Amino acid sequence: MTETTTRLLIIGPPGAGKGTQAAQIAERFGVPAISTGDIFRANIKGGTELGQQVQAIIERGELVPDSLTNEIVADRLAQADAAGGFLLDGYPRNVEQVHALDGMIEGDALDAVVLLEVDTDAVVARLLKRAELEGRADDTEEVIRHRQDVYAEQTAPLVELFSERGILVSVDGLGSVEEVAERIASGLDAQLAAKAGR
Ligand code: ADP
Numbered sequence: 001m002t003e004t005t006t007r008l009l010i011i012g013p014p015g016a017g018k019g020t021q022a023a024q025i026a027e028r029f030g031v032p033a034i035s036t037g038d039i040f041r042a043n044i045k046g047g048t049e050l051g052q053q054v055q056a057i058i059e060r061g062e063l064v065p066d067s068l069t070n071e072i073v074a075d076r077l078a079q080a081d082a083a084g085g086f087l088l089d090g091y092p093r094n095v096e097q098v099h100a101l102d103g104m105i106e107g108d109a110l111d112a113v114v115l116l117e118v119d120t121d122a123v124v125a126r127l128l129k130r131a132e133l134e135g136r137a138d139d140t141e142e143v144i145r146h147r148q149d150v151y152a153e154q155t156a157p158l159v160e161l162f163s164e165r166g167i168l169v170s171v172d173g174l175g176s177v178e179e180v181a182e183r184i185a186s187g188l189d190a191q192l193a194a195k196a197g198r
Pocket residue numbers: 013014015018036037038040057058059061062063064065069089090091092093097138147
């Protein structure tokens with residue numbers, strides 16, 4: 001068999017360092033990193049109609065409606081560079097989005113889901129620091145705390161679901177970028193090897 005497609009997700013609370021690790025994983029597997037947050041922020045910056053629709057929602061730390069988010073991901077996954085696989089970052093974020101994604105990649109199940117585990121106090125501190133550096137509108141302390149709550153309520157339950165599917169790779173997200181990248185790499189290698197052997 002010449003199956004070289006790799007379909008991955010990275011999941012974890014806001015501030016866990018998903019974006020940084022996503023770039024490294026994507027490069028390693030030669031697939032595009034697709035971040036819904038980045039897509040929304042690019043549209044806000046560009047002043048597009050989508051950007052105008054989502055700006056206030058994102059600045060409050062709420063989730064963009066599923067219908068809109070699912071459509072954007074479906075369009076992105078239909079692009080040529082995603083045909084050989086992808087790494088999703090920030091999507092799916094609730095059960096409804098998991099079902100939508102299952103429909104989009106019908107028959108081509110995900111190979112692995114990386115969970116970046118970090119404690120809430122550490123991530124809040126990290127995000128407050130990022131606020132100073134990047135000036136993201138949703139990085140005020142109040143909105144950061146709200147995003148953590150939204151994660152706990154809507155996104156954290158997905159971990160159990162992916163665990164039941166046998167594709168979860170849990171990684172300790174505390175440490176240097178390189179240390180965490182190493183843990184992810186060995187966790188993914190083990191998961192993908194086990195899958196190939198099944
Ligand atoms: P973080 O992980 O730090 O919260 P993201 O860039 O992943 O940052 O997301 C920023 C914001 O973009 C979210 O708080 C939410 O408003 C919106 N967003 C991103 N992905 C989704 C999604 N899959 N569904 C709904 N809203 C989303």
